[in-house]
Amino acid sequence: MDPAEYDLPVFHRGGFRRRTCVVCGSGFWTLGEHDRCQEAPCREYGFVGHPIFARPYDVRGMRSEFLGFFEARGHTRLRRYPTVARWRNDVFFTQASIYDFQPWVTSGAIPPPANPLAISQPVLRFNDLEEIGRSGRHFSLFEMMAHHAFNRPDHPVYFKDRTVELCHELLTGPLGTDPLGITYKEEVWEGGGNLGPSLSVGVAGLELATLVFMEYVRDGADLRPMPLTVVDTGYGLERFVWASQGTKTAYEAVFGAEYDELRRTFPPREAALLIDHARALNFLLTDGVVPSNSKEGYFARLVLRRSLRILDQTPEAPTLVALLDRAAREIALDFPEVGEHRDDLHRTVEAEIERYREAIARARQTIRRTEDRLRSTGGSVTSEDLLAWYDSLGVPPEVAVEELAAPPAIPEDFYARVAARHEGETPTTEYTETTAPLPEVPASVPATEVGYYLDPYTVSFEARVAHADGPYVVLDRTYFYPTGGGQVTDTGHLGDLAVVEVSRRGPHVFHRLERESPFRAGDKVRGRIDPVRRTQLMQHHTATHLLNGALREVLGPHAWQAGAYKAPEAARIDVTHYRPLSKEELRRVDRRVNEIVREDRPVKSYFEARTEAERRFGFTLYQGGAVPGKELRIVEVPGFDVEACGGTHCTHTSEVGAVSILDVERIQDGIVRLTFASGERALDLREEHEEILQEAARRLGVPVAHLPSGIERLLAEVEEGRRTRKERRREDLQGTAARLRAEAGAPADRRPLVIAAEVDLDRRELMELSRLLTRDGNAVAVLAAEREGRGTLFVGSTAPGVSALSVLEAGTPAFAGKGGGNPSAATAVGEPGEPLRTAWRAARDAANRATDD
RNA sequence: GGGCACGUAGAUCAGCGGAAGAUCGCUGCUUUCGCAAAGCAGAGGUCGGGGGUUCAAAUCCCCCCGUGUCCA
Numbered sequence: 001m002d003p004a005e006y007d008l009p010v011f012h013r014g015g016f017r018r019r020t021c022v023v024c025g026s027g028f029w030t031l032g033e034h035d036r037c038q039e040a041p042c043r044e045y046g047f048v049g050h051p052i053f054a055r056p057y058d059v060r061g062m063r064s065e066f067l068g069f070f071e072a073r074g075h076t077r078l079r080r081y082p083t084v085a086r087w088r089n090d091v092f093f094t095q096a097s098i099y100d101f102q103p104w105v106t107s108g109a110i111p112p113p114a115n116p117l118a119i120s121q122p123v124l125r126f127n128d129l130e131e132i133g134r135s136g137r138h139f140s141l142f143e144m145m146a147h148h149a150f151n152r153p154d155h156p157v158y159f160k161d162r163t164v165e166l167c168h169e170l171l172t173g174p175l176g177t178d179p180l181g182i183t184y185k186e187e188v189w190e191g192g193g194n195l196g197p198s199l200s201v202g203v204a205g206l207e208l209a210t211l212v213f214m215e216y217v218r219d220g221a222d223l224r225p226m227p228l229t230v231v232d233t234g235y236g237l238e239r240f241v242w243a244s245q246g247t248k249t250a251y252e253a254v255f256g257a258e259y260d261e262l263r264r265t266f267p268p269r270e271a272a273l274l275i276d277h278a279r280a281l282n283f284l285l286t287d288g289v290v291p292s293n294s295k296e297g298y299f300a301r302l303v304l305r306r307s308l309r310i311l312d313q314t315p316e317a318p319t320l321v322a323l324l325d326r327a328a329r330e331i332a333l334d335f336p337e338v339g340e341h342r343d344d345l346h347r348t349v350e351a352e353i354e355r356y357r358e359a360i361a362r363a364r365q366t367i368r369r370t371e372d373r374l375r376s377t378g379g380s381v382t383s384e385d386l387l388a389w390y391d392s393l394g395v396p397p398e399v400a401v402e403e404l405a406a407p408p409a410i411p412e413d414f415y416a417r418v419a420a421r422h423e424g425e426t427p428t429t430e431y432t433e434t435t436a437p438l439p440e441v442p443a444s445v446p447a448t449e450v451g452y453y454l455d456p457y458t459v460s461f462e463a464r465v466a467h468a469d470g471p472y473v474v475l476d477r478t479y480f481y482p483t484g485g486g487q488v489t490d491t492g493h494l495g496d497l498a499v500v501e502v503s504r505r506g507p508h509v510f511h512r513l514e515r516e517s518p519f520r521a522g523d524k525v526r527g528r529i530d531p532v533r534r535t536q537l538m539q540h541h542t543a544t545h546l547l548n549g550a551l552r553e554v555l556g557p558h559a560w561q562a563g564a565y566k567a568p569e570a571a572r573i574d575v576t577h578y579r580p581l582s583k584e585e586l587r588r589v590d591r592r593v594n595e596i597v598r599e600d601r602p603v604k605s606y607f608e609a610r611t612e613a614e615r616r617f618g619f620t621l622y623q624g625g626a627v628p629g630k631e632l633r634i635v636e637v638p639g640f641d642v643e644a645c646g647g648t649h650c651t652h653t654s655e656v657g658a659v660s661i662l663d664v665e666r667i668q669d670g671i672v673r674l675t676f677a678s679g680e681r682a683l684d685l686r687e688e689h690e691e692i693l694q695e696a697a698r699r700l701g702v703p704v705a706h707l708p709s710g711i712e713r714l715l716a717e718v719e720e721g722r723r724t725r726k727e728r729r730r731e732d733l734q735g736t737a738a739r740l741r742a743e744a745g746a747p748a749d750r751r752p753l754v755i756a757a758e759v760d761l762d763r764r765e766l767m768e769l770s771r772l773l774t775r776d777g778n779a780v781a782v783l784a785a786e787r788e789g790r791g792t793l794f795v796g797s798t799a800p801g802v803s804a805l806s807v808l809e810a811g812t813p814a815f816a817g818k819g820g821g822n823p824s825a826a827t828a829v830g831e832p833g834e835p836l837r838t839a840w841r842a843a844r845d846a847a848n849r850a851t852d853d
Numbered sequence: 854g855g856g857c858a859c860g861u862a863g864a865u866c867a868g869c870g871g872a873a874g875a876u877c878g879c880u881g882c883u884u885u886c887g888c889a890a891a892g893c894a895g896a897g898g899u900c901g902g903g904g905g906u907u908c909a910a911a912u913c914c915c916c917c918c919g920u921g922u923c924c925a
C-alpha cells in the first residue's frame with residue numbers, strides 16, 4: 001500500500017512522527033519516543049496493575065462513554081443488530097459491527113440507516129474457543145464498539161483524517177490516555193473483494209482499536225476505487241474495560257461480581273469460561289438460534305455442551321439454567337430483550353440438556369461393549385478410539401475414560417487431533433451473490449418505479465419501456481412482482497407477449513418475455529398480470545405470516561422462520577424448534593391461524609424508517625432475513641405478527657380464505673417444515689383429498705368413516721394371506737421331507753442317515769428342506785435341483801465327521817459347479833441335466849463312503 | 854454444507870461373505886388359593902429402501918432415506 005495513504009494531515013497537525021517498529025517492521029505514527037509499536041507481541045502488556053485510562057470503567061460505563069462521545073459529535077446511536085446474521089448467506093454470525101451493513105449498504109445498493117453512526121455490536125467468534133478462560137483475554141462473544149461513515153461522491157461524511165482525529169480525541173480526552181503512549185500502526189485490510197489501508201491503535205501492549213478505510217475494489221491485480229468509501233472501526237469494549245481497570249485478566253474486569261461469585265466454586269479458567277459461554281448462549285438463544293447439529297445451531301450446542309461438561313464435573317455447581325439466568329439478569333440491564341422469554345429459553349435449554357444426557361448414556365453403552373469385545377480378542381482401547389468416539393458419538397474423552405476398565409491416556413493434543421481428522425474435507429461453498437444472469441442496464445436508465453408494494457390489487461397498467469435487451473424488458477414502472485423473499489414471480493403479458501419470469505437486480509425490474517422483445521425504449525405498453533396466480537400468491541404469502549405468528553405463539557419466541565417458499569400450488573415455512581411438532585401443537589397452530597383469518601384483521605403494509613421500526617417492533621421483524629433499505633416495508637397484522645417483507649399481501653386476513661396444513665416434517669435437527677395451502681388452492685386440495693378418500697372408500701367398499709378400520713381389516717387379510725402361504729410352503733417342505741426320510745428308511749446301527757434326492761425347489765427352499773431332513777442330527781442330505789437352466793447341488797450335514805463341503809466337492813467337477821460353503825452346509829451351481837445328475841451321484845456316493853467310516 | 858458412526862424380533866443389541874441369533878418383553882404349559890418367581894415349550898424378522906458384485910450378501914460396493922455425532 002502506498003505510504004501516502006497513511007500520511008494524514010491529522011498526524012502532521014498534531015506533531016506525530018512516523019517510525020518503524022524494530023520488531024515487526026511496520027510503520028507507525030506516534031507522539032511518543034517509541035522504537036516499536038505499542039502492541040503485543042512487539043511489546044509486553046504494560047497496563048496490568050497500571051490502568052491506561054484516567055479512571056476505571058465497567059462495561060456499561062465504558063459503552064455509554066463511547067456512544068455518548070460519538071453522539072455528541074454528530075453520530076446517530078444505533079441499537080445492536082442480531083448476533084445471528086440472518087441477512088447474509090456467507091456467515092452465520094455477526095462477527096464485526098460492519099457485518100450489520102454488509103453487503104447492501106457497503107456496496108452502495110441501499111443507504112445506511114444513519115450516517116455517520118455509532119454502535120456497540122455484540123459479536124460472536126468461535127474460532128478461539130480453546131483460548132477462552134486460558135488466555136485471559138479471549139471471549140466467544142464480545143462487544144465491538146464502532147463508528148462508521150459511508151461516503152458517496154455526492155455526499156462525503158468523513159474519512160481517514162476525521163476518523164483518526166475522533167479516535168485520538170476519545171482516547172486522550174474523556175478517557176484520559178497519555179497521548180505519548182499511543183501508536184497508530186500502518187496495516188492493510190482486505191476482505192470480501194475490497195481492501196484499503198488501516199490503522200491499528202496500540203497502547204501499553206494492547207491493540208485497542210482498528211480503524212479500517214475501505215477504499216478499493218480488487219480487480220485482478222489492479223485496484224479500482226470504490227464508488228462508496230467506508231469508515232469501518234472496531235473498538236473492543238472488553239479491552240477498554242480491562243485497560244481501564246488493569247486487572248490480571250480481562251474476565252475480572254468485564255464480569256465483575258458475577259465472576260467473583262463463580263470463583264467460589266470454580267477455578268479461574270472454568271469460571272471465566274462458564275460466564276463467557278453463558279453470555280454467548282443468552283444472546284444466541286434470544287436471537288433465535290435453536291441448538292442443533294448443523295449450521296449456527298451447532299455452535300449453540302457446542303458452547304452449551306462445553307458448559308455442561310464443566311458443570312457435571314463439579315458436585316456443588318449450579319445448574320446450567322441457573323447460570324444462564326444469572327448472566328441474563330446482568331445482560332438485560334443493557335439489552336432488555338435478553339431477559340425476556342425466560343421460560344421459553346429454559347425449555348429450549350432443558351430439551352438440549354436431555355438430548356445430551358441421552359447421547360452420552362447411549363455412548364457409554366457402546367463404549368463398554370466395544371471394550372469388552374476388544375478385550376475378549378486380546379486387544380485394548382487406544383487413544384485413537386477415544387478420538388473416533390468423540391467424533392462419531394460425541395463422548396468427551398474424560399467421560400469415555402470413566403467407562404473403561406483399561407483406559408488409554410488422553411492425548412495432550414486431543415482436540416487438535418480431532419481437527420486433524422477433519423482435514424481434507426471439502427470446504428464450504430463460497431458466498432456468491434445470487435444474481436440471475438440478467439443483461440447490463442446503462443446507468444442512464446432510471447430505477448423502476450414499483451407499484452405492488454402499496455397497491456397489490458392492480459393487475460393491469462400502462463407503462464413506458466425504459467430499456468429492452470433480448471427477451472428482457474425494463475419498464476419505467478411496473479406492478480409485476482419479481483421473484484424474491486421466497487415468493488415466486490408473477491406472470492402475465494406485456495402487450496400480446498407472455499411474461500414468463502420477472503426478476504429484480506439493483507434498482508431495475510426485468511420482465512422476461514416468451515421471446516425476443518419487439519419493444520423499444522420509449523414504447524408505451526400495457527402490462528397485464530395473471531390475476532389468479534397473483535391472488536393465490538398473495539394468499540399464500542399472507543398465510544405464511546399468519547402461520548409464523550401462530551407458531552411463535554404456540555411454540556414460543558425461539559421459533560424463527562428459517563426459510564419460506566410461496567408458489568401457487570402450495571407454500572411452506574420452515575421454523576426453528578427443538579423437537580418435532582406434537583399433534584396437539586399442530587392442532588393449536590391450525591386453529592389459531594384460521595381464527596385470525598376469520599377475525600378479518602387488517603393486514604397493514606407500509607414503509608417506515610428502519611430505526612423507528614426496529615425500535616417499535618424489535619429484531620423479530622427480520623423473520624425472512626434482513627431486508628435492505630433505509631425504509632423498511634412493514635407488513636403488520638396488528639397484535640399478532642409484524643415482519644419486514646417486500647411481498648404482495650392481502651389487506652385483510654379473511655382474504656386468505658382458509659389455511660390447510662398439508663404436511664409437517666422435520667427437515668433437519670432443529671428445523672420443522674410446514675407445507676400448507678390457502679385460499680382457492682386450499683379448497684381445491686380439500687376437494688382433491690375428498691375425492692381420493694371417496695375413491696379409496698369405494699374401492700374398499702366401506703363408507704369413508706370406516707376407512708381406517710377397513711384398511712386395518714385389509715392389512716390383516718394381507719398378513720393372513722402371507723402367513724398362510726408361508727405355512728403352506730412349510731407344510732409342503734415338511735411333507736417332502738417326511739416322504740424322503742421314509743424312502744431312505746432307517747440307517748443301520750448308529751450310522752448317519754444319507755438322504756439323496758432330486759427335487760424341484762429354489763435355492764432357499766433347498767436349504768430349508770435340507771434343514772428339515774437333517775434336523776434330528778446325524779444325517780446328510782444331498783439334494784439336486786434344476787431351475788432356470790442351471791443345476792444346483794446342495795449338501796447339508798449334521799453327521800459328526802461328515803463335511804458337507806467335502807461331499808459337495810466330490811460332485812462339483814462333474815457339472816462344472818462353482819460354489820462353496822462350510823462343514824454343515826454347502827452349495828454349488830453348474831450345468832443342468834445329465835452333468836448335474838452325475839455330480840449328484842458322485843456326491844451321494846461320497847456321502848455314503850464318508851458315513852461308512 | 855462436509856466428514857464419521859449407526860439403522861437386524863415389541864425393546865436393547867450381537868453376528869460383518871456360506872443353514873438369521875442372545876437378553877429382556879410376549880403367549881402357553883408346569884408349580885401356586887392367587888400374585889411374584891422359577892422351569893419347560895412357543896410365537897415373533899421383506900436384517901431401513903433401491904441397485905450392483907458373487908455360485909452365495911444382514912455381511913462387500915454404489916445411490917437414496919432416517920438417526921446420531923463432529924467440524925465449518
